[in-house]
Amino acid sequence: MGQYSQFTSILYLIGPMLIIVSHIGSLLVFTTGLSWGAIAWIFLLYVTRMLATTGIYHRLLTHKSYQAPKPLLWIGCIVGASAGQMGPSWWKAHHMSHHQYVESDRDPHSPYTPFLGIKGFYWSQGGWLLSSRFFPDKLPLDVESDLVLKLIDRLHFIPLVALGAVSYYIGGLEYLGAFFFSTTLLFHGVQTVNSLSHIVGDQPFITDDHSRNSGFVALLTLGEGWHNLHHAFQSSCRHGITIRDGQIVYLPDPTFDFIKMLESFKLASKLRLPSEKDLLSKAKKQNLPNLELAIASDKSKETYSNLH
Ligand SMILES: [Zn+2]
Numbered sequence: 645m646g647q648y649s650q651f652t653s654i655l656y657l658i659g660p661m662l663i664i665v666s667h668i669g670s671l672l673v674f675t676t677g678l679s680w681g682a683i684a685w686i687f688l689l690y691v692t693r694m695l696a697t698t699g700i701y702h703r704l705l706t707h708k709s710y711q712a713p714k715p716l717l718w719i720g721c722i723v724g725a726s727a728g729q730m731g732p733s734w735w736k737a738h739h740m741s742h743h744q745y746v747e748s749d750r751d752p753h754s755p756y757t758p759f760l761g762i763k764g765f766y767w768s769q770g771g772w773l774l775s776s777r778f779f780p781d782k783l784p785l786d787v788e789s790d791l792v793l794k795l796i797d798r799l800h801f802i803p804l805v806a807l808g809a810v811s812y813y814i815g816g817l818e819y820l821g822a823f824f825f826s827t828t829l830l831f832h833g834v835q836t837v838n839s840l841s842h843i844v845g846d847q848p849f850i851t852d853d854h855s856r857n858s859g860f861v862a863l864l865t866l867g868e869g870w871h872n873l874h875h876a877f878q879s880s881c882r883h884g885i886t887i888r889d890g891q892i893v894y895l896p897d898p899t900f901d902f903i904k905m906l907e908s909f910k911l912a913s914k915l916r917l918p919s920e921k922d923l924l925s926k927a928k929k930q931n932l933p934n935l936e937l938a939i940a941s942d943k944s945k946e947t948y949s950n951l952h
């Protein structure tokens with residue numbers, strides 16, 4: 645992990661300022677109204693930028709759950725930055741801290757610390773970005789050593805501003821309002837992974853945290869709401885997996901479908917998936933049908949932890 649300059653900190657601050665501008669700018673839709681075309685624009689910008697955040701920022705850049713050509717990573721990160729939720733170094737730095745220090749004082753956005761209850765929810769849903777926690781301690785060296793990614797990280801606000809300009813060019817104030825509205829929805833959609841996915845939902849897998857599988861969050865985030873699986877198997881490029889009565893059950897995961905589509909175009913390879921044995925070894929006992937399997941699970945869990 646590497647240090648960063650004061651100038652970088654100043655460039656970073658443009659991010660939350662633009663998110664606040666997006667919230668205020670969303671009010672434009674009440675003055676212009678929304679045509680079906682503008683509604684389609686909101687939807688298109690939401691889905692595209694959500695996929696870049698989940699499929700590129702999260703599953704590729706941060707967890708390396710599959711491999712992809714560099715140009716795809718760079719383009720995906722430009723689209724990811726156009727979500728207005730910061731650039732690749734900043735994003736990965738915070739997300740790695742979340743996994744490493746989950747639910748402790750050093751977790752940047754746990755709903756359980758430093759606050760509990762409704763305050764904890766507000767904190768994890770975005771309040772943390774308006775605190776000193778916004779600045780990462782250090783930046784990930786693998787991202788920093790790639791000059792293109794470093795440039796995207798420091799100039800993270802340009803794709804967002806450019807997308808706003810394109811929206812205005814296409815449909816004037818109505819489409820600019822639609823762009824702001826989509827950006828605001830996207831912001832809160834992504835943050836539900838940090839908040840609701842650590843509060844509401846089931847926990848089919850054994851983890852050291854409060855991560856949950858939430859169908860509602862999975863719907864908003866194209867599959868990222870299966871967050872208990874993600875904490876249990878961080879390098880899995882498929883999050884939509886659970887255990888019911890000892891059986892592995894696959895859940896809707898549009899981000900995984902997107903990665904499979906990339907694979908079919910030879911743009912993704914070496915997809916990492918946990919084996920059935922690994923999945924059952926981390927299944928909570930109440931999800932297993934009988935004691936025998938539970939004992940088998942304990943044994944394989946030992947093997948698993950010995951291996952890691
Ligand atoms: Zn989490």
Ligand SMILES: [Zn+2]
Pocket residue numbers: 702706707739743874878
């Ligand atoms: Zn993660």
